[in-house]
Amino acid sequence: MQSNSKIYIAGHKGMVGSAMQRKLIKEGFINIIVRTSSELDLTNQQAVANFFAEEKPEYVFLAAAKVGGIVANNTYRADFIYQNLMMESNIIHQCYLNGVKKMMFFGSSCIYPKMAPQPLKEESLLTGLLEPTNEPYAIAKIAGIKLCESYRDQYACNFISVMPTNLYGYGDNYHPQHSHVLPALIKRIHEAKESNAPYIEVWGTGTPLREFLFVDDLAGACFLLMQEYNEKLFVNVGYGEDLSIRELVDKIKRIVGYDGEIKFDTTKPDGTPRKLMDVSKIKNLGWSPQIKLEQGIKLAYEDFLNGHYRNS
Numbered sequence: 309m310q311s312n313s314k315i316y317i318a319g320h321k322g323m324v325g326s327a328m329q330r331k332l333i334k335e336g337f338i339n340i341i342v343r344t345s346s347e348l349d350l351t352n353q354q355a356v357a358n359f360f361a362e363e364k365p366e367y368v369f370l371a372a373a374k375v376g377g378i379v380a381n382n383t384y385r386a387d388f389i390y391q392n393l394m395m396e397s398n399i400i401h402q403c404y405l406n407g408v409k410k411m412m413f414f415g416s417s418c419i420y421p422k423m424a425p426q427p428l429k430e431e432s433l434l435t436g437l438l439e440p441t442n443e444p445y446a447i448a449k450i451a452g453i454k455l456c457e458s459y460r461d462q463y464a465c466n467f468i469s470v471m472p473t474n475l476y477g478y479g480d481n482y483h484p485q486h487s488h489v490l491p492a493l494i495k496r497i498h499e500a501k502e503s504n505a506p507y508i509e510v511w512g513t514g515t516p517l518r519e520f521l522f523v524d525d526l527a528g529a530c531f532l533l534m535q536e537y538n539e540k541l542f543v544n545v546g547y548g549e550d551l552s553i554r555e556l557v558d559k560i561k562r563i564v565g566y567d568g569e570i571k572f573d574t575t576k577p578d579g580t581p582r583k584l585m586d587v588s589k590i591k592n593l594g595w596s597p598q599i600k601l602e603q604g605i606k607l608a609y610e611d612f613l614n615g616h617y618r619n620s
Contacts, residue, residue, distance in 0.1 A: 316365035319372030331527035351394035360402040368411040381442035392448035427586040473546035477523035507569035511576035514554035522599040546585030
């Protein structure tokens with residue numbers, strides 16, 4: 309990519325897309341195309357075709373997706389598989405038809421089998437059963453990977469895929485039903501502090517292990533990959549270390565300044581017992597995360613306090 313290359317970021321209002329836009333602007337890119345969901349419905353095949361025919365982007369970051377935490381994934385199963393399949397199918401096909409030079413698809417670590425060996429290697433894809441609570445979303449993301457691989461195989465398209473671990477940071481979603489675990493905990497613990505609540509309840513046992521990456525670190529990795537990586541196999545992007553949900557809660561409690569009790573509701577599902585990514589491939593390309601978890605949570609909490617977040 310050159311500084312004046314025409315670059316389309318699908319999903320620029322989301323946490324990942326906005327981080328990608330910040331990174332590109334920081335690196336001096338001046339020809340970035342964006343559309344809000346009200347301006348362009350990415351599930352509408354004809355609308356996407358018209359947009360690509362008119363704008364003719366040279367490079368595309370496919371960060372648009374319907375995303376959410378365990379509750380949203382398990383509740384809106386049809387919405388998650390349908391909307392994600394439609395968005396990625398429409399965009400990837402139009403990238404091919406309009407001669408896009410390079411396209412990056414953003415997947416998710418939930419693509420891996422529930423009981424895959426840890427840390428999760430790229431080669432573990434499709435080697436076992438998925439976690440049932442987010443299976444529709446995972447299948448849609450796997451389909452996106454396979455679309456990229458298939459268009460590469462049949463048409464020699466330079467389409468690459470990245471698989472981020474659990475993300476958090478600026479512009480996160482703090483909706484009580486739709487958010488992921490880290491922002492959900494920040495909001496609930498903050499509200500408990502403000503209301504002097506004696507305790508809060510957290511789903512599950514607190515024992516599942518999760519890995520978290522600040523979204524601006526992901527953008528740095530993706531910028532590197534878009535410039536230098538041109539292979540078929542997708543690339544994991546993660547922090548490389550994990551911690552238990554109980555340990556995460558304790559960190560957030562300290563940062564927010566909440567002194568109440570945490571009660572774990574063991575009648576609620578835990579999800580996958582562990583999800584740690586093998587990030588040797590991206591690290592071998594010269595990338596490593598810069599923002600430690602404690603620092604990142606502080607930045608995310610400041611962002612939340614300043615109201616710079618989504619609640620949808």
